[in-house]
Amino acid sequence: MFTILVANPKGGAGKSTLSTNISGMLAALKQRVVIMDLDKQQSATNWLARRPDALPRIMSWTEETDMGELRAFAPQWMVIDTHARLRRADRTYLLSRANVVLVPVNPSVFDIEATAKFLLKLHQDPNVHGGRVAIGLIGSRTDSRTRIAQELSSFFQRSGLPVIAYIPDSVLYPQCARDGTSIYELPRGRTEQQLDAWQPLVSWLKAEVARSREAKNAKPDNTLPRRSDLQIA
Numbered sequence: 001m002f003t004i005l006v007a008n009p010k011g012g013a014g015k016s017t018l019s020t021n022i023s024g025m026l027a028a029l030k031q032r033v034v035i036m037d038l039d040k041q042q043s044a045t046n047w048l049a050r051r052p053d054a055l056p057r058i059m060s061w062t063e064e065t066d067m068g069e070l071r072a073f074a075p076q077w078m079v080i081d082t083h084a085r086l087r088r089a090d091r092t093y094l095l096s097r098a099n100v101v102l103v104p105v106n107p108s109v110f111d112i113e114a115t116a117k118f119l120l121k122l123h124q125d126p127n128v129h130g131g132r133v134a135i136g137l138i139g140s141r142t143d144s145r146t147r148i149a150q151e152l153s154s155f156f157q158r159s160g161l162p163v164i165a166y167i168p169d170s171v172l173y174p175q176c177a178r179d180g181t182s183i184y185e186l187p188r189g190r191t192e193q194q195l196d197a198w199q200p201l202v203s204w205l206k207a208e209v210a211r212s213r214e215a216k217n218a219k220p221d222n223t224l225p226r227r228s229d230l231q232i233a
């Protein structure tokens with residue numbers, strides 16, 4: 001099971017939008033996906049509850065999930081949507097289970113400042129520092145023509161971390177959030193610009209899956225992480 005941790009301590013950075021759209025993208029590719037929603041606001045869980053039955057199933061993992069059902073579903077991917085105040089112990093635990101961390105960042109000085117501190121903390125983690133877990137930066141709601149988008153881009157370059165994609169600001173995302181769907185599940189004519197923006201993320205994930213398969217000794221085990229090991233208040 002390939003585990004994608006989506007994290008940023010800044011509220012509204014685009015974590016749930018990224019988590020739900022990645023899940024929809026993988027489901028559209030006939031992959032079995034489970035979302036572990038660690039946010040009390042339950043944005044991803046509520047999104048799943050609104051998901052039309054006709055779309056490929058995505059499982060949600062909440063306190064109430066039947067673990068037997070989850071094991072039988074045999075997820076190939078886990079997407080972990082986190083909340084803004086992730087405790088250090090939980091971060092460490094989740095990093096020990098994740099294959100990659102995606103960090104969405106809004107083009108805003110406040111968001112850049114908060115993310116800079118977070119990236120330092122991430123970098124100090126042995127799993128990140130040792131190279132087992134890759135970090136990928138994502139520009140959220142970014143209009144490349146704006147000056148602040150260029151500042152976000154310079155911040156990303158200075159961090160030395162891989163910049164994976166810039167997701168444009170689009171009304172399609174709140175619409176997908178409302179309808180329990182993803183940009184991968186809308187009619188193509190409406191989503192072309194978005195799908196182009198997402199393509200580098202799809203390619204990066206493919207490369208990371210290949211990398212994790214090759215790193216035989218560094219692979220996390222395939223058991224499901226335990227919610228009870230987290231200290232979420």
Ligand SMILES: Nc1ncnc2c1ncn2[C@@H]1O[C@H](COP(=O)(O)OP(=O)(O)OP(=O)(O)O)[C@@H](O)[C@H]1O
Pocket residue numbers: 010011012013014015016017018039041043082083084140141142167168169170171173174177
């Ligand atoms: N690319 C985008 N275009 C337009 N709106 C967006 C985009 N990305 C996110 N949004 C909107 O921005 C708001 C915040 O996004 P989201 O809820 O995904 O952030 P979050 O990091 O999960 O927030 P929280 O920290 O509260 O969990 C939402 O209303 C969402 O619909």
Ligand SMILES: [Mg+2]
Pocket residue numbers: 015016017039043081082083
């Ligand atoms: Mg959220």
